[in-house]
Amino acid sequence: MGSITFFGGAGSVTGSKYLVSIAGKKILLDCGTFQGLSDARSRNRQFSFSPTDVDAVVLSHAHLDHCGMLPLLVKKGFRGSIFSTLATKAVATYILHDSAGIEEQDVAYKRKHNIGTQDEQEPLFTIEDVAATMKRFVPIPYARNIAQGWTEILSGISVKLYDAGHILGSSITVLRYEEAGEVRHVAYTGDVGPIGVPMLHDPEIPRENIHTLLMESTYGKRKHLPIELAEERLATAIHSVCKRGGIMVVPAFSLGRTQMLVYTIHKLLDEGRIPHFPIFVDSPLATDITNIYKSYTQEYDEETRIDFTNEGKLPLTFSSLKYIQSAEESKKLNGMEGPFMIISASGMMTAGRVVHHLRNTISNKNNAVFITGYQAIGTTGRKILEGAKQVELHGRVIPVRAEILLFNEFSAHADGGQLTDFASNIEGLTTIALVHGEDKEVQALQKRLQEKTSEWNVVIPNEGDSISI
Numbered sequence: 065m066g067s068i069t070f071f072g073g074a075g076s077v078t079g080s081k082y083l084v085s086i087a088g089k090k091i092l093l094d095c096g097t098f099q100g101l102s103d104a105r106s107r108n109r110q111f112s113f114s115p116t117d118v119d120a121v122v123l124s125h126a127h128l129d130h131c132g133m134l135p136l137l138v139k140k141g142f143r144g145s146i147f148s149t150l151a152t153k154a155v156a157t158y159i160l161h162d163s164a165g166i167e168e169q170d171v172a173y174k175r176k177h178n179i180g181t182q183d184e185q186e187p188l189f190t191i192e193d194v195a196a197t198m199k200r201f202v203p204i205p206y207a208r209n210i211a212q213g214w215t216e217i218l219s220g221i222s223v224k225l226y227d228a229g230h231i232l233g234s235s236i237t238v239l240r241y242e243e244a245g246e247v248r249h250v251a252y253t254g255d256v257g258p259i260g261v262p263m264l265h266d267p268e269i270p271r272e273n274i275h276t277l278l279m280e281s282t283y284g285k286r287k288h289l290p291i292e293l294a295e296e297r298l299a300t301a302i303h304s305v306c307k308r309g310g311i312m313v314v315p316a317f318s319l320g321r322t323q324m325l326v327y328t329i330h331k332l333l334d335e336g337r338i339p340h341f342p343i344f345v346d347s348p349l350a351t352d353i354t355n356i357y358k359s360y361t362q363e364y365d366e367e368t369r370i371d372f373t374n375e376g377k378l379p380l381t382f383s384s385l386k387y388i389q390s391a392e393e394s395k396k397l398n399g400m401e402g403p404f405m406i407i408s409a410s411g412m413m414t415a416g417r418v419v420h421h422l423r424n425t426i427s428n429k430n431n432a433v434f435i436t437g438y439q440a441i442g443t444t445g446r447k448i449l450e451g452a453k454q455v456e457l458h459g460r461v462i463p464v465r466a467e468i469l470l471f472n473e474f475s476a477h478a479d480g481g482q483l484t485d486f487a488s489n490i491e492g493l494t495t496i497a498l499v500h501g502e503d504k505e506v507q508a509l510q511k512r513l514q515e516k517t518s519e520w521n522v523v524i525p526n527e528g529d530s531i532s533i
């Protein structure tokens with residue numbers, strides 16, 4: 065009998081790491097970074113399993129909370145292959161290099177000012193570790209692009225990658241193996257996108273008989289508005305801030321959210337639903353990743369072809385949009401008069417250039433902060449979202465007077481109803497393990513799934529738990 069052990073992304077949304085033991089092999093599904101919580105750094109430093117025992121990794125997508133600890137895994141002795149889609153590999157290169165760069169800067173600062181223990185003054189990993197990690201990647205096409213759909217990754221174990229519709233390259237993993245002469249399938253959703261995300265395909269439903277499904281639960285309790293209504297709300301908000309000459313700061317993950325917002329604003333402009341005003345994507349990483357999105361036009365969905373590419377237009381390029389790389393250009397935004405919009409990272413407002421922009425704008429009631437993504441507990445974004453009257457930004461306490469607007473609909477995660485429909489469409493399901501969600505969301509989703517059918521055993525694993533499969 066096989067098993068799955070949950071080493072992260074269980075009872076919380078970050079640090080996804082699920083070790084699957086089947087057919088005498090150990091496969092690690094994702095190897096993500098713990099984020100947000102005060103002990104995140106020390107939890108990232110150690111694995112609760114031996115990296116040398118892992119035979120292969122399958123990576124669902126290139127968000128840091130899913131791929132960020134791969135360089136440490138390699139540094140600590142992992143010598144197998146890392147399987148993912150080609151686009152995930154392309155994006156992961158930038159994400160991991162960026163992460164190593166931040167790590168090195170952070171450590172240099174701590175050493176200079178002698179902050180923290182000796183351990184904390186050592187980088188978790190370096191650019192060299194990232195280079196060694198990238199050599200271990202073996203790209204696999206989506207199942208829809210290969211005849212049989214299956215790729216053998218280890219002797220007796222094959223994988224199929226379905227489109228998860230979450231970000232470019234994101235995949236749902238199905239593992240096939242034999243046990244007592246019987247073919248069995250276990251699947252992991254990774255992060256699942258909602259229906260109708262710009263540019264991306266809707267999540268694909270695996271066609272196999274799957275006995276155990278690891279399913280994400282980020283928004284298990286919520287119900288998203290249809291994307292059309294979200295677009296309308298965004299257009300209304302933009303109109304009102306433009307009218308009062310305000311500055312719109314949009315904290316956004318460099319990967320996925322930024323491209324989705326740019327696409328939506330482009331569409332609203334083309335349809336004459338918002339006025340023209342300057343828009344800046346102020347993030348070197350987002351700019352690099354957008355260039356990858358631009359080069360993977362074969363992955364765009366039908367709607368993007370109809371709206372843009374069939375007419376010879378590029379969805380992520382338009383005249384009032386400027387991508388900013390250099391720090392000098394970024395600083396020039398400080399003295400500019402509104403209305404204009406800055407889309408910048410980090411998405412949870414914990415670091416990066418967006419912190420500067422918030423510091424300069426958040427105390428003015430004419431300005432606005434558009435929150436478009438998940439804000440983990442402990443982050444600056446979560447505090448602002450929950451109505452903090454003041455926040456600490458770069459060591460200074462600043463009053464929050466700007467308008468704070470929440471656009472959950474632009475989330476790259478399916479809501480509770482969509483996740484339930486997803487599971488309902490899978491054949492042969494007996495066990496669903498809910499991962500990647502905070503307590504309230506996971507429990508609400510468990511209840512919803514149990515109400516749907518009594519045929520499923522719906523479990524909520526804690527970190528360190530194992531289940532038999």
Ligand SMILES: [Zn+2]
Nearest residue numbers: 125127230255
């Ligand atoms: Zn993700």
